[in-house]
Amino acid sequence: MATLKEKRTCGQRCQDFGHFVWNSDDGTFMGRTPEKWVYISSYYVAFYVVMTGLFALSIYVLMYTVDPYYPVYQDRLKSPGVMVWPDMYNDEVLEITYNMSDKHSWMKMSSCLQHFLEPYNDTKQSHCNYYNCTSGKYFFQPKFDAPKHTKWSCPFYQSTLGNCSGIEDSTFGYTTAQPCVIIKMNRIINFLPNNGTGMAPYVNCTVLEGQENVRGHVYYPENGTMDLSYFPYYGNLAQPTYVNPLVAVKFDLINQRHAKIQCRVMANNIAYQNIYEPYEGKVDFHLTALS
Structure with missing residues (x-):
C-alpha cells in the first residue's frame, strides 16, 4: 500500500522555489544554464527581428503600389447621392x-x-x-x-x-x-x-x-x-x-x-x-x- 505523501510546509515550498530559480549545484537559472539562456534568447531575438522586418517590408510594398490619390476598391454608390x-x-x-x-x-x-x-x-x-x-x-x-x-x-x-x-x-x-x-x-x-x-x-x-x-x-x-x-x-x-x-x-x-x-x-x-x-x-x- 502506497504511503501518503508528506505535506510540505510553506517554508519548504519557498526553499524549493529558490532552488529552482538558482541551483548552485548544477549552476542553472530556472532550469537552464547561462549558456542555454544565451542561445534561446538569441533565437527569439532573431525570430522577432525577422518577423518585424517581413511585416515592415509588406507594409512598404503595399504603400508603394497603392495610389494615394485614387482608391483601388470602392464600396460607394456608383450614382451620387x-x-x-x-x-x-x-x-x-x-x-x-x-x-x-x-x-x-x-x-x-x-x-x-x-x-x-x-x-x-x-x-x-x-x-x-x-x-x-x-x-x-x-x-x-x-x-x-x-x-x-x-x-x-x-x-x-x-x-x-x-x-x-x-x-x-x-x-x-x-x-x-x-x-x-x-x-x-x-x-x-x-x-x-x-x-x-x-x-x-x-x-x-x-x-x-x-x-x-x-x-x-x-x-x-x-x-x-x-x-x-x-x-x-x-x-x-x-x-x-x-x-x-x-x-x-x-x-x-x-x-x-x-x-x-x-x-x-x-x-x-x-x-x-x-x-x-x-x-x-x-x-x-x-x-x-x-x-
Missing part, C-alpha cells in the same frame, strides 16, 4: 418647417445656410480657386500642375446663387413664404455626369404633394445647371480646395404653405429609383411655412 440644405434630417423624413413670425425659428434656417455657404464666399474662392476654368467643358487634368503637387479646382462663387446667396437677403427668404433651399450632389472620384456626353447635369424639382400650395419656383444658377467644369473630381488629396457646385431653389408658397417636394439631379447615368438608397440621385423633403 443628393442632399438639401437646411439639413433638417431625422430618422424617417426630411422636414424643413419654420415660423415666419418667430425669429428663433427662421434664424435657425438662415444660420444653417450661412454656415454652409462660408467656403463659397466670393473673396475666399478668388484666393484659393483662382484658375480660369472653361465653362461648359469637362476639366480633365492628367498631371498635377497646381502648387504642392495638386490639381486645380474651379471656383464656385456664393454670388452665383443670386437671390438665394444670402448676400442681399441674409434671411434667405425665411421671414416670408418664399424660402430658399440649396441642393448639393455628393462627390464621386472620376465621375462624369451624363457619362461624358458633354451635357451638363441639372436639378429639377417637382411637387409630389400639395401642388396647390406652390405657386412656382426659381433656380439659381439659371436652369439649375451644374457646370461641367467641376467634373471630374479627383479626390481630396489631389484637389484640397475643391467645392461642390450648388443649385439653389426659391419656392413661392401659398394657401396652406405646405408641400412635399422632390429635387432630382438629371443625367442619364444618375440613378434615382433605388428603394434601398432613398437619397441616390434625388432628395425628397417636406417644406412648410407657418405664420
Whole structure:
C-alpha cells in the first residue's frame, strides 16, 4: 500500500522555489544554464527581428503600389447621392418647417445656410480657386500642375446663387413664404455626369404633394445647371480646395404653405429609383411655412 505523501510546509515550498530559480549545484537559472539562456534568447531575438522586418517590408510594398490619390476598391454608390440644405434630417423624413413670425425659428434656417455657404464666399474662392476654368467643358487634368503637387479646382462663387446667396437677403427668404433651399450632389472620384456626353447635369424639382400650395419656383444658377467644369473630381488629396457646385431653389408658397417636394439631379447615368438608397440621385423633403 502506497504511503501518503508528506505535506510540505510553506517554508519548504519557498526553499524549493529558490532552488529552482538558482541551483548552485548544477549552476542553472530556472532550469537552464547561462549558456542555454544565451542561445534561446538569441533565437527569439532573431525570430522577432525577422518577423518585424517581413511585416515592415509588406507594409512598404503595399504603400508603394497603392495610389494615394485614387482608391483601388470602392464600396460607394456608383450614382451620387443628393442632399438639401437646411439639413433638417431625422430618422424617417426630411422636414424643413419654420415660423415666419418667430425669429428663433427662421434664424435657425438662415444660420444653417450661412454656415454652409462660408467656403463659397466670393473673396475666399478668388484666393484659393483662382484658375480660369472653361465653362461648359469637362476639366480633365492628367498631371498635377497646381502648387504642392495638386490639381486645380474651379471656383464656385456664393454670388452665383443670386437671390438665394444670402448676400442681399441674409434671411434667405425665411421671414416670408418664399424660402430658399440649396441642393448639393455628393462627390464621386472620376465621375462624369451624363457619362461624358458633354451635357451638363441639372436639378429639377417637382411637387409630389400639395401642388396647390406652390405657386412656382426659381433656380439659381439659371436652369439649375451644374457646370461641367467641376467634373471630374479627383479626390481630396489631389484637389484640397475643391467645392461642390450648388443649385439653389426659391419656392413661392401659398394657401396652406405646405408641400412635399422632390429635387432630382438629371443625367442619364444618375440613378434615382433605388428603394434601398432613398437619397441616390434625388432628395425628397417636406417644406412648410407657418405664420
